[in-house]
Amino acid sequence: MVITSMKQQGKDIGLCLCRVCQQLNTTGRTHCLRCETELKVRDYGSLQKSWALLITAAILLVPANLYPITILTNQGQVRHDTIFSGIVHLVHSDMIPIAIIVFIASILVPWVKIIGLSIYLCAISFNLPISKKKLMVGFHVIEWIGRWSMLDLFVISLTVALVNMGQLLDAKPAPAATAFALVILLTQLAAKILDTRLLWDRLENQDDTN
Amino acid sequence: MHENTVENSVTLCRSCDLVIRKRALPSGVRALCPRCSTALYDTPYCSVNGMLALCITALVFYFPANFLPVLEIHFLGSVRTTTVFQGAFAVFNQGYWVVGLAVLAAAVLGPGLLILSILAQILIVKWGLSIPFWRDSLKQLLKFQGLLSQLTMLEIYVISFLVSSFQLSDFSDIYFGMGTFCFTMLFLVTLFLQREYDLEHMWTLLDGHH
Numbered sequence: 001m002v003i004t005s006m007k008q009q010g011k012d013i014g015l016c017l018c019r020v021c022q023q024l025n026t027t028g029r030t031h032c033l034r035c036e037t038e039l040k041v042r043d044y045g046s047l048q049k050s051w052a053l054l055i056t057a058a059i060l061l062v063p064a065n066l067y068p069i070t071i072l073t074n075q076g077q078v079r080h081d082t083i084f085s086g087i088v089h090l091v092h093s094d095m096i097p098i099a100i101i102v103f104i105a106s107i108l109v110p111w112v113k114i115i116g117l118s119i120y121l122c123a124i125s126f127n128l129p130i131s132k133k134k135l136m137v138g139f140h141v142i143e144w145i146g147r148w149s150m151l152d153l154f155v156i157s158l159t160v161a162l163v164n165m166g167q168l169l170d171a172k173p174a175p176a177a178t179a180f181a182l183v184i185l186l187t188q189l190a191a192k193i194l195d196t197r198l199l200w201d202r203l204e205n206q207d208d209t210n
Numbered sequence: 211m212h213e214n215t216v217e218n219s220v221t222l223c224r225s226c227d228l229v230i231r232k233r234a235l236p237s238g239v240r241a242l243c244p245r246c247s248t249a250l251y252d253t254p255y256c257s258v259n260g261m262l263a264l265c266i267t268a269l270v271f272y273f274p275a276n277f278l279p280v281l282e283i284h285f286l287g288s289v290r291t292t293t294v295f296q297g298a299f300a301v302f303n304q305g306y307w308v309v310g311l312a313v314l315a316a317a318v319l320g321p322g323l324l325i326l327s328i329l330a331q332i333l334i335v336k337w338g339l340s341i342p343f344w345r346d347s348l349k350q351l352l353k354f355q356g357l358l359s360q361l362t363m364l365e366i367y368v369i370s371f372l373v374s375s376f377q378l379s380d381f382s383d384i385y386f387g388m389g390t391f392c393f394t395m396l397f398l399v400t401l402f403l404q405r406e407y408d409l410e411h412m413w414t415l416l417d418g419h420h
Contacts, residue, residue: 008229010222017222020353021413026219035353098376136225136246150316150363154370158315161292161300164281169285169381174307181312200226
């Protein structure tokens with residue numbers, strides 16, 4: 001359901017929404033009327049923080065994909081599995097549905113998140129003429145799917161706790177697990193910290209329904 | 211008061227700062243921002259007693275869910291089990307404390323704190339709103355509500371039971387334990403609790419009692 005609007009930004013008429021409790025405040029206030037959080041009409045610094053977090057996450061994505069994420073010992077044979085080779089093994093052992101779930105959670109979601117967020121941040125930083133509406137829908141999708149990457153870490157923790165029978169059958173986490181955990185944390189923070197209202201200011205001189 | 215008259219008829223979109231005239235909504239309908247389709251507000255569906263019942267049910271399931279075996283492996287005559295808590299602890303003990311903390315926060319601490327926080331809020335709303343100390347505690351709890359509900363990832367953990375059991379079934383026989391049932395129930399009860407809970411409604415309860 002869509003409701004009528006006045007096609008005005010809040011800061012034009014001296015109003016500002018608290019980012020913590022969504023209370024409407026006049027821009028003259030320094031702290032929120034309701035929850036006493038510091039008010040910012042626009043958080044310009046959030047763009048830089050978001051870039052910093054995103055670039056760090058993008059760098060960490062390389063070790064997360066190149067290094068092994070689990071070490072599996074099966075009857076004396078040691079196997080180092082990266083995220084990708086783990087999925088290939090699942091495909092070879094005829095578990096296609098599970099392979100698809102793991103592929104989406106561990107490869108597709110982190111990449112989509114990092115590429116999507118960088119497009120979004122570029123659009124704000126460099127005033128790119130991309131439809132704001134599409135960017136915002138994309139941003140909501142990224143916010144929602146981001147958490148599903150945790151699936152792989154949960155699976156690793158269950159497997160490591162369950163399978164510890166020495167030379168017979170044994171699973172251990174490997175360095176990529178930490179890098180992968182940090183990728184999830186940093187990309188979630190980058191999306192959370194960003195003040196999305198900046199996007200709608202930057203392109204204001206163009207038609208905002210484009 | 212200028213501020214109060216404006217407040218009742220107008221709101222701002224939290225993502226794009228558009229000024230929006232508020233309308234009464236039929237129940238079960240959610241208002242979306244006409245410019246960027248962010249969810250703005252919906253009709254409060256927030257029964258305090260219903261939430262109290264769900265909170266207590268969730269607490270009943272919480273401890274068995276985290277401390278009873280969720281997966282069982284039968285391997286060459288030996289039986290190993292693991293719990294959700296041990297899963298987080300196992301990766302921690304292997305030296306991957308970042309991963310361990312992430313799993314612990316998302317699967318054990320997050321849900322626990324979320325349930326306790328909502329329980330405390332309900333008790334304050336029911337009996338403590340006239341005492342300044344409890345009002346202040348409620349305000350602090352409400353400020354952390356958004357973070358806690360983002361930290362809770364029960365739905366992802368439930369899927370990870372399935373994924374790890376399928377993955378390990380390649381090596382030996384896997385059985386679900388009592389913990390799996392309790393954890394799934396904890397997930398369902400928390401899901402309904404979060405659907406019932408409305409942060410904006412809780413803030414108005416605090417506002418309305420001066």
